Amino acid sequence: MPGRNPSPPPAELLSVLRYDPATGVIVWTNTLRGRPAGRRAGSIDKDGYRVICHGGRTYRAHHLAWLIKKGEWPEQIVDHANGDPDDNRIDNLRLSTPSQNSSNRKLPITNTSGYKGVVRHHKSGRWNAQIKDGQKNRFLGAFDTAAEAARAYDAAALEMRGEFARLNFPIASNRRAAAGELVAGRLTRGPYRPRKPKPTPMWVRVEEIDLRDYADAA
Structure with a gap:
């Protein structure tokens, strides 16, 4: 300090x-x-x-x-x-x-994940996101990749520290905030998870059917 x-x-x-x-x-x-x-x-x-x-x-x-x-x-x-x-x-x-002032510090030389607020769990191998809240570390979730955990940290940092938050992905996080995707909602919904792809619409599947198969059967 x-x-x-x-x-x-x-x-x-x-x-x-x-x-x-x-x-x-x-x-x-x-x-x-x-x-x-x-x-x-x-x-x-x-x-x-x-x-x-x-x-x-x-x-x-x-x-x-x-x-x-x-x-x-x-x-x-x-x-x-x-x-x-x-x-x-x-x-x-x-x-x-x-x-x-402490929130705005750069990564310490002892950091091994490459991201602020991200550590790897030695048993599960997953990446834990955490943020300092007073004198304690606040657990934000466990993730499959370090990048996912880093984005969870950024979300919490924006909510808790505002302009003093030092982010892992400053451009993306600022765009999320500008678009109104506040982290408070994300934190109440739970850790960030990538969305699953939507199923292919039924009408697409019908069009992909080769009608000649039916003609031969007839």
């Missing part, structure tokens, strides 16, 4: 920074000890966030961007909507709760 600075930076630091909200880039406006004006400020830390050091303290660039653009130091976590911790465009930043 991204940390938060306990207090805003001094005005001295803000006076030598320039932020472009369209690109998310912060640059120095002054020359200091061989550092030219116009150079991009900060470096990338171990978590992938750009940080800027001043006066013995370290500030994350997206917090400074929020302060410069919004005029207030963020009391909540500043979340990167697209999950890229170095994309500090103002349109990509939003305030979030710890739970919302």
